[in-house]
Amino acid sequence: YGNDEEFTGVAEPDSSVFPSDTVYPRTPTQRIPNTLKRNSYLQSAISTEQVEQQLQETVDELQKRLETLSDQKQTTTERLAKIQSENTDLKSRLLSLEDRFHDLEGQQARTAQSEQQRYTEYINQKDRTFLQEKEVLQSRINAIEVELKQTHNVNGQMRKDVKELKQKLDDVVFQLRDSQIRCNNLADDNEKLLEQIRLQNEELEAEKLYNTQLAEQLSHPPLSRTYSRTGSILKASEIRIEDLVAELQGLKSENEKLKRENKELRENPVVAGVNEGRHLLASPDTPSFAAELEVLSKDELMKKLKEQFSINDRLREYIERMLTVIIENNPQLLEVTTSSGVSIGFMGMPSINCQQQSSLITTDNKSVVPQNLPSTESIKNDSFSPITTTKEPLVKMNRQLREYIDRLLVRILTNDPDILEKQ
Structure with missing residues (x-):
């Protein structure tokens, strides 16, 4: 019946041969006794041949199953060997992957540390840069605050000086108007005197003609007595003519004297007022608003600074309007001639750059010598450079603006004060 030791596994039952074993599968060693028992029960009914045939079939079947199991065992062995080889490969791959993982982990740790x-170095560098920029900005802020304080001081002093100059300008304008009225009155009186002199000359000419006719009549003998009387009349007329001529010369000299006095009246108050204004501006003991500005807050300081900028803008607009009126009515006031006699054009607006080196200020047919006006003896650098907060401080700009206004007012008041009335 075969070797029972080779049956190490569970054989798969064949449903076509043993239908009863499908529910309870048995091993081949258990099926043989059961078959023998069943044959013993049927021994009386079944013949021996049938038993042998049945046994032969069972043996064949068992041999077939044995071969099948052998094949299955071989297949299982091959599969097991294959699985073991695959397991070995997987273990080797696992080891290689673990090594690679450890390498990658170390590399990642080194990369993370370097990053x-x-x-860290980048952050430290940025911190140092930030601190340096902060220091630079803080220094700029401090400089701006110092400049702001200086600007407040200068602007307060400028406001006071502008008020004083405006008051003095009003006084000078009033004096100039009074002088103009006096000049007009003197001119009217002069015209009246000239008219009287002309009438007297006409009377003298008529008397001369009459005397000539009378002398011709007296040349006749009957008129000799009349001639002697007429001679005395002629002498008296000549004496009167001489007196009138002397009076005319006195009136002319008095008129010239009045003209000189009028010119001095026009020049001296302007020069005195401008010199006094410059003395006040240059005096170091003039009061300022520094103490008042120090107690103000930052918002109030910025507000006052904006107000001062607005005042400066209005002042520049006023100067530009004044220059426009001067150019439209009497542009010769702005004409400047150098010492060599070469004209260099007109004086620029406050927003235009130009260099002026002059020794004379020319009018229509007159020239005002700078020595007669101390405030205009130096007219160099008479224009403003562009006002920029980065190149020139506001203090220098305000000083230039004051000097420019002084020179311009001196020229206007000296040559043509009616322009101020038009403005």
């Missing part, structure tokens, strides 16, 4: 170090 962390690099970012």
